[in-house]
Amino acid sequence: xxxxxxxxxxxxxxxxxxxxxxxxxxxxxxxxxxxxxxxxxxxxxxxxxxxxxxxxxxxxxxxxxxxxxxxxxxxxxxxxxxxxxxxxxxxxxxxxxxxxxxxxxxxxxxxxxxxxxxxxxxxxxxxxxxxxxxxxxxxxxxxxxxxxxxxxxxxxxxxxxxxxxxxxxxxxxxxxxxxxxxxxxxxxxxxxxxxxxxxxxxxxxxxxxxxxxxxxxxxxxxxxxxxxxxxxxxxxxxxxxxxxxxxxxxxxxxxxxxxxxxxxxxxxxxxxxxxxxxxxxxxxxxxxxxxxxxxxxxxxxxxxxxxxxxxxxxxxxxxxxxxxxxxxxxxxxxxxxxxxxxxxxxxxxxxxxxxxxxxxxxxxxxxxxxxxxxxxxxxxxxxxxxxxxxxxxxxxxxxxxxxxxxxxxxxxxxxxxxxxxxxxxxxxxxxxxxx
Amino acid sequence: xxxxxxxxxxxxxxxxxxxxxxxxxxxxxxxxxxxxxxxxxxxxxxxxxxxxxxxxxxxxxxxxxxxxxxxxxxxxxxxxxxxxxxxxxxxxxxxxxxxxxxxxxxxxxxxxxxxxxxxxxxxxxxxxxxxxxx
Numbered sequence: 001x002x003x004x005x006x007x008x009x010x011x012x013x014x015x016x017x018x019x020x021x022x023x024x025x026x027x028x029x030x031x032x033x034x035x036x037x038x039x040x041x042x043x044x045x046x047x048x049x050x051x052x053x054x055x056x057x058x059x060x061x062x063x064x065x066x067x068x069x070x071x072x073x074x075x076x077x078x079x080x081x082x083x084x085x086x087x088x089x090x091x092x093x094x095x096x097x098x099x100x101x102x103x104x105x106x107x108x109x110x111x112x113x114x115x116x117x118x119x120x121x122x123x124x125x126x127x128x129x130x131x132x133x134x135x136x137x138x139x140x141x142x143x144x145x146x147x148x149x150x151x152x153x154x155x156x157x158x159x160x161x162x163x164x165x166x167x168x169x170x171x172x173x174x175x176x177x178x179x180x181x182x183x184x185x186x187x188x189x190x191x192x193x194x195x196x197x198x199x200x201x202x203x204x205x206x207x208x209x210x211x212x213x214x215x216x217x218x219x220x221x222x223x224x225x226x227x228x229x230x231x232x233x234x235x236x237x238x239x240x241x242x243x244x245x246x247x248x249x250x251x252x253x254x255x256x257x258x259x260x261x262x263x264x265x266x267x268x269x270x271x272x273x274x275x276x277x278x279x280x281x282x283x284x285x286x287x288x289x290x291x292x293x294x295x296x297x298x299x300x301x302x303x304x305x306x307x308x309x310x311x312x313x314x315x316x317x318x319x320x321x322x323x324x325x326x327x328x329x330x331x332x333x334x335x336x337x338x339x340x341x342x343x344x345x346x347x348x349x350x351x352x353x354x355x356x357x358x359x360x361x362x363x364x365x366x367x368x369x370x371x372x373x374x375x376x377x378x379x380x381x382x383x384x385x386x387x388x389x390x391x392x393x394x395x396x397x398x399x400x401x402x403x404x405x406x407x408x409x410x411x412x413x414x415x416x417x418x419x420x421x422x423x424x425x426x427x428x429x430x431x432x433x434x435x
Numbered sequence: 436x437x438x439x440x441x442x443x444x445x446x447x448x449x450x451x452x453x454x455x456x457x458x459x460x461x462x463x464x465x466x467x468x469x470x471x472x473x474x475x476x477x478x479x480x481x482x483x484x485x486x487x488x489x490x491x492x493x494x495x496x497x498x499x500x501x502x503x504x505x506x507x508x509x510x511x512x513x514x515x516x517x518x519x520x521x522x523x524x525x526x527x528x529x530x531x532x533x534x535x536x537x538x539x540x541x542x543x544x545x546x547x548x549x550x551x552x553x554x555x556x557x558x559x560x561x562x563x564x565x566x567x568x569x
Contacts, residue, residue, distance in 0.1 A: 022453065025453070026453065026457070029457055030457075030491045030492070030552070031457055031458060031491075032454050032455075032457045032458050033458065033551050034548060034549060034551070036549050038454055041450075041453075041454045041457065042450050042451075042454060045450050045453060045454075046450070082438075085439070086442055089443070090446075102520060102523070104549065105520075105524060105549040105550070106523050106524060106526075106527055106549065107527055107548075107549055108527075116523065120519055120523075121519040121520075122519065175518055175519060175520070177518065177520075180517050180518055181517060
């Protein structure tokens with residue numbers, strides 16, 4: 001198993017970097033005097049932190065394997081979203097306090113000072129364009145706007161952030177008080193940017209290209225599992241080398257005329273053999289609908305494995321709790337976990353239940369238990385996955401490790417019910433891609 | 436929302452703390468003797484060059500043009516110019532300092548607010564020029 005960076009370690013690393021940035025400011029800054037000095041100083045600190053922050057934001061999304069494995073793609077995405085808001089706030093504060101501070105020091109008004117900054121200060125105009133680009137991407141990514149956008153539109157708009165980072169870079173050295181006349185500071189700051197850029201190129205381009213060439217992924221076939229739910233079999237070479245754990249996912253790019261430009265995450269519904277993988281997808285958007293029409297032989301770029309939703313080796317009994325198509329990663333786990341494993345599979349109709357034969361066969365072969373909980377909530381009259389309901393289906397629940405995968409609403413209520421049933425929070429494992 | 440308020444408050448508090456620890460008094464100063472008479476001045480006028488006064492933003496050096504014992508002109512030989520901002524500060528501060536010098540005919544002039552360092556360097560270099568001989 002490849003190395004993994006724990007969430008704590010990553011947070012500590014990011015925090016240490018931020019502290020180093022403050023030391024850099026402290027080292028370069030002169031005694032602060034007057035309102036202008038205070039504002040300018042605050043502007044410098046905000047600017048330096050923002051310059052560091054954008055690099056961290058890019059790093060979080062660089063698909064660095066050990067980080068993805070240890071922290072989880074869902075948590076990384078949430079950190080990225082929260083961090084983005086913070087960094088855009090820092091950049092805006094930086095712009096405003098610098099304009100104001102310079103205006104106070106130069107004894108002019110903020111409007112005239114803005115003009116002076118844009119026209120006479122080197123590279124500040126480019127940095128301003130970068131600021132507006134980031135604000136634009138920020139607005140587009142905001143929760144409300146995102147719902148009205150195609151995933152691909154949202155995804156590709158994010159490429160403008162690379163442009164913004166590049167545009168904003170030069171003004172840091174050209175006018176940044178912390179860097180002028182400090183060659184080591186410029187060296188280390190550049191090194192930070194270069195290293196992160198190299199990581200992005202390596203993990204987002206080189207590694208997927210290498211895997212594509214080495215494994216030669218192709219669609220082997222498509223099977224309808226249930227109405228609007230299909231399994232896609234993907235053939236390849238040396239797939240064991242990918243070192244996939246049950247519960248993990250790949251990002252899939254199907255090279256057909258209308259699908260090649262979008263990359264989508266889907267969990268494996270079975271642990272790969274050396275020459276075959278399987279994903280199972282429920283139609284929710286136009287992308288997943290198009291998957292049902294994939295022709296065998298279609299080439300595929302598979303990036304992965306990703307995800308920290310991996311069963312830990314413990315002696316405790318295990319409960320797998322699936323909602324709808326959330327069965328996919330749990331199906332892979334159910335087939336590989338040893339020990340006492342219980343699977344609860346929640347679906348609203350029997351039509352939606354997939355893998356029933358497979359699950360029953362696995363349960364029989366490995367001595368596991370499967371409970372199908374099928375029907376709408378009104379048919380049950382009560383929530384079948386309440387604390388009491390869960391305890392009945394899985395006796396000794398409070399001593400188990402729980403792995404949970406389902407739609408966001410079900411995940412939320414199930415986590416609450418599990419906690420109520422006495423399962424400690426740290427033993428409830430789930431991925432949540434709600435930002 | 437509560438987390439956002441917390442993050443903003445913590446950031447502001449941190450920045451204020453950092454800045455307030457940075458408000459102790461400024462600048463080392465180094466003086467270099469470099470008085471040199473400039474050539475070809477109108478008769479009766481002579482130039483006196485002040486020492487280079489280092490400030491945290493860079494050196495300041497003034498040159499006085501003196502007619503008998505009156506300062507009639509102040510030239511700036513050096514001023515902080517590492518950044519556009521330094522130049523901008525010099526642009527408004529130095530003319531005021533020169534004006535004050537011509538009025539008061541001495542180095543007993545007020546610093547221009549917002550240009551504390553440049554003013555300090557200017558006054559120091561001016562004083563050395565006066566010491567060198569009016």
